[in-house]
Amino acid sequence: MGAAKEARLIAVEERADTVYDCIRAFLTFHRLSPDPVHYAFAHHVLCNPDGALARSVTTLTEGGIRLSTRDIEALGGGTGSQMVPHSVGRVTGGAESDAADRLVAQTQIQVEGFSDMMRSMRAETANFGRDLAASTDAVRGAAAGADVVRLATVMLDRVQSAEARLAAATREADQLRAKLEEARGDARRDSLTGLPNRRAFEEAFAEHSATGECGCLAVCDVDRFKRVNDQFGHSVGDRVLRAIALALREACTGHFVARYGGEEFVILFKGADIAEAHATLERARVTVAAKRYRLRETDMPLGAVTFSGGIAVAEPGEALCSVFGRADRFLYRAKDSGRNNLCSDGIFD
Structure with a gap:
């Protein structure tokens, strides 16, 4: 092999290593699993x-703000040059909520910088004030230093006043930071049920997938929910959703329960095998089916409310779209089997 050809090969290998490192850093930062779609997306961006x-x-x-799987899908996440951004709005929250979320993030960064600056200035002025007070005491007994003492006293008063104002500003900045943290949490919480929302679930799944730990994913859907809304109104439908959300949260303690949208809920069973996940969700299903709901206003019986579910094993590093698709197919099999039951990998009710 010629020296020039060998040099070109070495250069190509070095460039490849650099690209690999950049892609790995990109996927790690955004907490994306290293599947081919995410890898190709990162490669095209970088x-x-x-x-x-x-x-x-x-x-x-x-x-x-980190990218989610839905963001990548919205941006045309496929392969190579065919990736074309459809929009810069996030699919999961709409343009207005996405803009607000970005604004919250930007403001939070600004507030954190302001708060840190205030603390630094406060420390500096405190040190200056102590030095100035010490100098004033040193010249207080000298007649020639009378003017210096008077000037130093005025300056010391101003420094102390500035310290007080900075302390107040720092407290306000800390309070605003806490409120912004709360706002960021609200952006990932479903306002109706109080559960994490779709975006929060996608982020949680990505974090779990990156650990390489096994788990299971369940997709649940309220049976004949449209009939409830049509017959009794959306306010009653909202109460039904809150009741099922509470039952799922209580039955699946220690696991990640979220409202995925509409009457659909998802559960990420971390570190659980299919039998454990199925048994846990079955307890929630039985609890919900055993209740008999009545209308609060008229005491008229609403009857039984049930849900069906599908559960799939989430293999280490498997993409959300893949696991979700299999769990969704199990859900429809449960619906086709008469509703109010579960269908899982290797387990059928």
Whole structure:
């Protein structure tokens, strides 16, 4: 092999190592599993930093926000040059909530910087004030130093006043930071049920997938929910959703329960095998089915409310779309079997 050819091969290998490292860092930061779709997406963004896709990613992640699987799908997450950004709005929350979320993130960064600056200034002025007070005591007995003492006293009063104002500003900044943290939490919480929402679930699944730990994913759907809404109204439907959310949360303590959208709920059973996940969700199903609901206003019986569910094993590193698709197919099999039951990998009720 010629020296020039060997040098070119070495250069190619070094560049490949750099690309691999960059892609790994990208996937790690955004807590994305290393499946082919995510790898191809990261490769396209990093190797075309001035392209439309990279610009869209920059807009979405401004303020330190991480990408989700749904974001990648919205941006045309496929392979190679066919990736075209459909929009820069997040699928899971709508354009307005996404803009608000980015604004919250940006404001939080600004507030944290302001708070740190206030603490630094306060420390500096405190040190200056102590030095100034010590100097004033040193010249207090000298007649020639009378003017210096008077000036130093005035300056010391001003420094102490500034310290008080900085302390108040620091407290306000800390309070605002806490409120912003609460707002960021609200952006990942379903307002109706109080459960984590779809975005929070996707982030939790990505974090779990990155650990390489086994688990199971369940998809649940309220049976004949449209009939409840049509017959009794949406306010009653909302109460039904809250009741089922409470039952799932209580039965699945220690696992991640979220409202995925509409009458659909998802549960991530971390570290559980299919038998354990099935038994846990079965307890919730039996609890819900055993209750007999009545209308609060008229005491008229609403009857039984039930849900069906599908459960699939989440293999280490498996993409959410893959696991969710299998669990969803099990859910429809449970629906086709008469509703009010569960269907899982290797287990049928």
